[in-house]
Amino acid sequence: MGLYGFVTLAAVAVLLALEIFFTRNEPHPSRYDRWYGNVALGFTNELIRFGWPLLLLYLAVAQPVAVVDASVLGPTLGALVAILLMDLAAYWLHRLSHxxxxxxxxxxxxxxxxxxxxxxxxxxxxxxxxxxxxLVTAMVGALGFTAAQLLPYILLSRCVSLWSHANIRLPATMERPLTWFLVTPRVHQIHHSAWRPETDSNYGQVLTLWDRLFHTYVSPDDVPCPARFGLERFRSVDDQRLGALFAQPIR
Incomplete structure (x- = not known):
């Protein structure tokens, strides 16, 4: 848990600095109000997540309901298999969420x-x-990954998720090759478009492999930047208040 928290805080600090010096899209003046709501939700979710890495590692060691013994793969091969399977599951869970x-x-x-x-x-x-x-805990328990096999994906997924949402501009010569296998900020910003056909694309968490394989990939070369972000239904100031964010599912 200590490593997970340290990696998260370090990644956030680095990315916040990069957003200042390498801004991709001009931020709205109300960004500090946004940060309040986003961070408040994040704090609430971290309280829920607090024991999750420990629970996953416990399942990886105890394997009380494992139907597959992934420990026979060893730490290195097992970690690679865990990255692929967990990221594939994240892709489908994200797609089903749409x-x-x-x-x-x-x-x-x-x-x-x-x-x-x-x-x-x-x-x-x-x-x-x-x-x-x-759902993720049930999957981990069923597959029986060890702690050493599972931890790399937990940290990788966290870092890539923070990075892919960051408002930073990378040189095209650097980002274009990365998009062949990794979700980058320009790839993921398409997913946050206000236009539904663009929103329903680029579901990948870490790898762009799954979007390419299942034909949901939209290249940033085709959509350099969405016309705008968000949802048309929730664009007022009141819609962005913290209480409204908690109430959104029942509105």
Whole structure:
């Protein structure tokens, strides 16, 4: 848990600095109000998540309901398999969160942000976090990954998620090759477009492999930047207040 928290705080500090010096899209003047709501949601979710890495590592060691013994793969090969399987599961869970109305009601809190920066990473409804933790924990327990196999994906997923939401501009010569296998800020900003056909694309958490494989990938070369972010239904000042964010699923 200490390593997870340290990596998160270090990544946030670095990305906030990069957003100042390498800004991709001009932020709205109200960004500090946004940060309050996003960070407040993030704090709530971190309280829910607090024991999750410990629970996953416990399941990885105890394997009380494992139907597959992934420990036979060893730490290195097992970590690679865990990255692929966990990221594939994250892709489908994310895609289903757009397809199934009851999951979308929870997930749309994340998409209702009118801007996009590193704080958007934390903007998830607590109900969505709870559902995801239950499903992911069940999967980890069933597959029987060890702690050494699972930890690399936990840290990698966290860092890439923070990075892909950050409002930073990378040189094209650097970012274009990365998009062949990694979700970058320009790839993920398309997913936060206010236009639904763009929103329903680029579901990948870490790897762009799954979007390419299942034909949901939209290249940033085709969509350099969405016309605007957020959801048309939630664009007023009142819609962005913290109480409204908590109430979004039932509105």
């Amino acid at each position: 397809l199934w109305p009851w999951l979308w009601r929870l997930h749309r809190t994340h998409h209702s942000d009118l801007d996009l920066d590193v704080s958007t990473t934390f903007r998830h409804h607590p109900g969505e976090i709870g559902v995801h933790l239950i």
